[in-house]
Amino acid sequence: MAQPPDPSQFCADLTENYIRCHNQWNEVTIPIDDMVCVLAGTVGSKVGYKLLFLQRRPEDIKTEDTAYLESIQLTSLSPTLRSQYLCTELPHHLCSHETEIHIIVSTASGTGAAKNLYKNILQPFLLQLAICDYNVHETRSSQTITELCNSRFLPCAQAGIQQTIILLSGDGGIVDVVDAIYNTPWHLITRPTIALVPTGTGNAMASSLGLTSYPSSWLKELLRGRPRPLPTFGAKFSPGAQYVTEEGRARSSISSNLKTKYEVPKVHGAVVASWGIHAALVADSDTTEYRKFGADRFKLVAEELLFPPSGAESHRYAGTISLTRWDSQTNSECAETMEIKEHMYVLVTMVPRLEREFVISPESVALDGRLRIIHFGPVPSEKAMQLMASAYQGGQHVFDRSVFYSEIETLKIVFRETDERWRRVCIDGRIIAVECDGWMEIYKEPECLLNILTSVGV
Numbered sequence: 001m002a003q004p005p006d007p008s009q010f011c012a013d014l015t016e017n018y019i020r021c022h023n024q025w026n027e028v029t030i031p032i033d034d035m036v037c038v039l040a041g042t043v044g045s046k047v048g049y050k051l052l053f054l055q056r057r058p059e060d061i062k063t064e065d066t067a068y069l070e071s072i073q074l075t076s077l078s079p080t081l082r083s084q085y086l087c088t089e090l091p092h093h094l095c096s097h098e099t100e101i102h103i104i105v106s107t108a109s110g111t112g113a114a115k116n117l118y119k120n121i122l123q124p125f126l127l128q129l130a131i132c133d134y135n136v137h138e139t140r141s142s143q144t145i146t147e148l149c150n151s152r153f154l155p156c157a158q159a160g161i162q163q164t165i166i167l168l169s170g171d172g173g174i175v176d177v178v179d180a181i182y183n184t185p186w187h188l189i190t191r192p193t194i195a196l197v198p199t200g201t202g203n204a205m206a207s208s209l210g211l212t213s214y215p216s217s218w219l220k221e222l223l224r225g226r227p228r229p230l231p232t233f234g235a236k237f238s239p240g241a242q243y244v245t246e247e248g249r250a251r252s253s254i255s256s257n258l259k260t261k262y263e264v265p266k267v268h269g270a271v272v273a274s275w276g277i278h279a280a281l282v283a284d285s286d287t288t289e290y291r292k293f294g295a296d297r298f299k300l301v302a303e304e305l306l307f308p309p310s311g312a313e314s315h316r317y318a319g320t321i322s323l324t325r326w327d328s329q330t331n332s333e334c335a336e337t338m339e340i341k342e343h344m345y346v347l348v349t350m351v352p353r354l355e356r357e358f359v360i361s362p363e364s365v366a367l368d369g370r371l372r373i374i375h376f377g378p379v380p381s382e383k384a385m386q387l388m389a390s391a392y393q394g395g396q397h398v399f400d401r402s403v404f405y406s407e408i409e410t411l412k413i414v415f416r417e418t419d420e421r422w423r424r425v426c427i428d429g430r431i432i433a434v435e436c437d438g439w440m441e442i443y444k445e446p447e448c449l450l451n452i453l454t455s456v457g458v
Contacts, residue, residue: 009075012051019081021051021072028072033214036069037223038077038085039128049074049086052128054121054215066116067215069124087129087223092162093193093453094131094222099162101134102152104145106169106199111294114168114199122168122197125219134166142245145173149180153192157181163192164453166222170200171271175428178232181449182268193227193451200429201295202358204271208351208366209454225455229448231350231369235273235427236443237265240435244424247287251433269428272354273442274347275413276317277384279426280305286431295355302388306381316342316378318416323373324409333409340377341416344384347374348411348442352395361405362395366456371444373411375404411442 010021010028019035021028036052051072056065077086093099103122105114115138126134137148156163167173177194197218198206211218242251254265281301290297306314322337348371352364361372376387379402390397398405415423415434423434434440
């Protein structure tokens, strides 16, 4: 006897921007940007499928809608859906019998969305994939990720154990892992792989890898991405440099990893090193009050820096900048020193984007290991705002005559400021204060010690 139709089972058709799921009782349309994947399964005694997608639901009238992972049962699958979305096997980095899987939930990143994202999306997604063997770590302090690296990830890497670190964080979480890995005296045998889930404010690395293009981008990358080497840069400092902590109220040493008295403080990054307006706005906006505004906090503080309430001129940052560039004719590095000694914006980066729409370095390609500088000297505040607005137009600012934009090998700044406020620099969101007449030197690390999960360039 034939079974009656099941109202919970649907057929699915792919249109240009939607997936249309339908049966004789109901129809559901799912935007392509919310689509995650299709899993094979059974419907009764027949082969069936489960479509996973994101859906936003209101929590209450006072808050924004919250995204959840949802599923819908399909009785059949079109050839197009099958070829584009059907997941038939887990990638190696998600096979818990081959790889040790860790999930880090950075509770302080951005607007604090990481915990809900894990609970509402990532955890149910792993359950749908039948992945249950993993370790979850919630950050309790600014040192949690560093401590995890030293106690767990580094010993496993040295022992040759494959590790996937699913990192629910912004750029700050990446730099914590990068810095811990590069500061170890051990020789790593197996590079850990970071799978980035963007929950920060700017999410420069995630944006540059396409993980913020649409809501389900990072979920698809967990399935389709492959480990690729993560290029990094080093930043050396004069002996008096210190971390700025506790919203600017405290200082801490960056010299704890020095092996001899002749070594200088050193940190590592993968995204950006800056001085001037960019570093100041990151530092001044890194407060609980400003973080409530998300990425808009940068624009709010930028206006205060460029148009001081006192009516004074925006600050001119005093220092000497020297750099090296590669000369293809001589096949060697060529050193030069900037003639101007006052500056407004100094930034070197390995990525094209600092936010999803903010293209700071249009010639940069994520993970290509190249370092580029964006610099301009003192300009009227209105001009500075116009230049930054041009970065939101596909990086048009680099074509302005007042902007110096070039690929470089190294950069050195000697700071000539008496007030510490103007001697703060930013390394991937970390703020460091350098002493008067102190210096910072940026260089490319020759070896990659970490992988990052991506389909860029794969």
